[in-house]
Amino acid sequence: MGQSISAARPQKAILVALVLRSASRSSTIEHLDELERLAATAGAECVGRVMQDRPSPDPATWIGKGKAEEIKALAVEREADLVIFDDDLTAAQARNLEKIIEKQVIDRSGLILDIFVRHARSREARTQVELAQLNYMLPRLTRAWTHLERQAGGIGTRGVGETQLEIDRRLIRNRIAKLKLELQHIEKTRVTQRRGRRDASTVALVGYTNAGKSTLFNRLAGGTAYAANQLFATLDAKLQKASFDAPRETVMIDTVGFIRKLPHHLVASFRSTMEEAASADLVLHVIDASHAAFEEQRTIGNEVLGDLGVEPARVIEVYNKSDLPLGVEDGDLPLSAIRVSALTGEGLERLIEAICERQFAGxxxxxxxxxxxxxxxxxxxxxxxxxxxxxxxxxxxxxxxxxxxxxxxxxxxxxxxxxx
Ligand SMILES: Nc1nc2c(ncn2[C@@H]2O[C@H](COP(=O)(O)OP(=O)(O)OP(=O)(O)O)[C@@H](O)[C@H]2O)c(=O)[nH]1
Ligand SMILES: [Mg+2]
Structure with missing residues (x-):
């Protein structure tokens, strides 16, 4: 596990979201846009979208039996291979839906896990992802098995080798225990390494996925972090000396991005890495100001930072992509906001000044x-x-x-x- 196997051809997917009474249609459309980008990152092409208005989810099939039958017909018409739900389904709901639709059904968490499997590089990230994936699979085991037999290597089952088809729950639990131990060991090594550089001041870049953290990291640390127009390009925290002059020796930290409804197994697995970044002397919250949903993304970022115990006083909000128009029409940023373009370098002196001022104050x-x-x-x-x-x-x-x-x-x- 942990190694990704690319599907032979891009899979075709139908995306499904429920519009609950409390939610607005436009925010559901934005969430489906994001789901489409996630699907593309995982190698699936979107061939159709379905939205269903309901006062509350159907306990057995989430969207209701009638709608599921419509999706079945649409899947045949569009030659779809799989159906992706924007919300998390219970194992039973997924099973029921597969019986009706007769295609593979995965949910948002399954899709995100699949991307993490593809993008994990370091031993630590691979261990974290495998742990999250096994925890996710455990309650879905019966369903997953029939799938693996049918189409091993597709989205949602990638990383699970065929030799593991017969592995039962007990073996998976043993593996989970082993991975946890391994992670503890890796974490210990990391803490020791950190002690070695305790005199340097640390500046962490955090924020929603695709906000431009790695691009900014490369600007501020003269680094070569992988930056790309895809979601979750970065899974490994990366550390590098700052390339600008600061009052103190400064180490920049690039981190894994956030997303709305990040699967809780992933949050749990990545928590210690995130906590390390969150304990930096200064946290730069990078926000893609050109994104139509940047305010929601900023809120999600603030929630995660709050969960990690980062006091607002330690955070500077950085509004990135200033070379593009603001994502919200007639929207406005506070005058004091730091606007930069990691791409063109615009505004970086002001950001560096702000970092230095914080250090001077200390x-x-x-x-x-x-x-x-x-x-x-x-x-x-x-x-x-x-x-x-x-x-x-x-x-x-x-x-x-x-x-x-x-x-x-x-x-x-x-x-x-x-x-x-
Ligand atoms: N126009 C513009 N594009 C930018 C800017 N900064 C980053 N980008 C682009 O945005 C995309 C995402 O950039 P990354 O630096 O990989 O973003 P990230 O926050 O590290 O994303 P993840 O690691 O996937 O969470 C890339 O295509 C970048 O080229 C900017 O200031 N302006
Ligand atoms: Mg990145």
Whole structure:
């Protein structure tokens, strides 16, 4: 598992959404647009859309038996291979729908999991995704098995090798336990690595998928993160030294994106990676201001950040894609909003300034006179501080340096209090 097997040809999909009384049609259309992009990322072409108005979901078939029969006819007419539901179905609902429609039925979570299987690269991401996938499959086992026999390698079953067809629940549970242990081990290694760079200031890029985090990361860290016009291009947190001049040594962190209704198994699996990013000194919440639904995306971002315990004071909102028109007609951003284009570089100086200001606020500029006998202290200073000027003299060195607040006490004894 964990390795993706591409389907031989793009699969054809029909997308289905329920419009509940409380929801608006236009927001449902936006959600279906997003589902279509998710499907495309997973290699499926959309050949039809179905929306059904209902006061509440049908317990047995979600959309109702009559509608399911309509979908069956449409699937035959459009030669669809599968039907994708925008909402999460119970195992029983999916089974009932497959009986009626006679095509493979998957839901939003299954589709997102499939994309994660395709895009996971590092050992950590692959382990996290496999864990989420097994947890997702467990209650659906009976259904999945008949599918695997029929069409192994299709969307929703990708990554499940044929040799595993006979694996029963018990074996899957054992595998889940093993993966959890493995993840704990990987996390421990990561924490040790992090300790090694505790003196650097960290800046994490977070936000909705496709907002431009990796593109901005490449701008600010001179990096080569994979950026692409697809959802969930990034699954691995990436760390790199900032390429701009800052008061402190700065490490930039690129992260996996958010999406509405991210499957909870994935959230659970990726939680520790996300928590690490969320514990950064500064969090840049990247928002694609050219997207028609950017306000909903910003809200979802804020919810996730709140869940992860990020205080708003630690967040700077960055409105990206300023080279494109604002996604909402006659919409307006607050004057104070930082607008950038990661693509053209526009607005980046202001963003960098804002990052530096935050860092400056967390420390102070001092003049120090350190005697030659304090070699260790001088070395420490070079590690944690930004040296603006240093003048050696007979007994030692005279410096002007910016020191982070939490380190100030270490050098207190050598501060030069200037007269006047
Ligand atoms: N026009 C325009 N396009 C941009 C800008 N920034 C990023 N993009 C494009 O938006 C798409 C997504 O960019 P990424 O940097 O991969 O976005 P991401 O937030 O890392 O996305 P995921 O990793 O998939 O969550 C790519 O096609 C980028 O070229 C921008 O400022 N302007
Ligand atoms: Mg990315």
């Amino acid at each position: 420390g102070r500029l001092v003049r120090l006179d350190i005697p030659s006998s304090e070699g260790k202290l001088l070395a420490r200073l070079h590690e944690v501080a930004r040296i603006h000027r240093q003048t050696p003299h007979d007994g030692g060195v005279d410096l002007i340096a910016w020191i982070p607040e939490e380190q100030a006490h270490v050098f207190k004894a050598f501060e030069v209090v200037e007269a006047g």
